[in-house]
Amino acid sequence: MNKKKTQSATTVIGEDKDSEERLRRLVDILKHPSDSIQEFLDYALTQAIELTGSQIGYIYHYHEDREEFVLNTWSEEVMEACHVEKLETVYHLEKTGIWGEAVRQRRPIVINNYQQKNPLKKGYPKGHVPLNNFFDHSCF
Helix, strand or coil: CCHHHHHHHHHHHHHHHHHHHHHHHHHHHHHCCCCCHHHHHHHHHHHHHHHHCCCCCEEEEEECCCCEEEEEEECHHHHHHCCCCCCCCEEEHHHCCHHHHHHHHCCCEEECCCCCCCCCCCCCCCCCCCCCCEEECCCC
16 A cells, blocks of 8 residues: 555544544434523534634534524633623624624534634624634534
8 A cells, every 4th residue: 555545544534433433422412312402502502612623613603583692501611712892692683793694594604713804704803802713513
């Protein structure tokens, strides 16, 4: 086997292990016994953060009829790192930047270098947690 084929085989095996881990986590989330929807969402958020290797995460409920996002929960690390003076818990779609695109475009949004210019970004408030990577997925 030549070197190129060996590298490809290693990559595929690594991707298979990652896929298996994601599937295990998803099954674990779905099977997690919860006494409330809130407990389930908190658990799912924690698992998603661990699975993606993220440092922070949040869940907003989107109300289509009002075009409004309402904060449900965010990870504990957010409060330690966030220094925004006025924390909002409700956002109107028209005033959101890149994180509203998952709703507007009806598809997941992934940005692997948040610091690069992007016409969809509208910035974020002074004191906001610095972002490097961004993933937003809305369920419809």
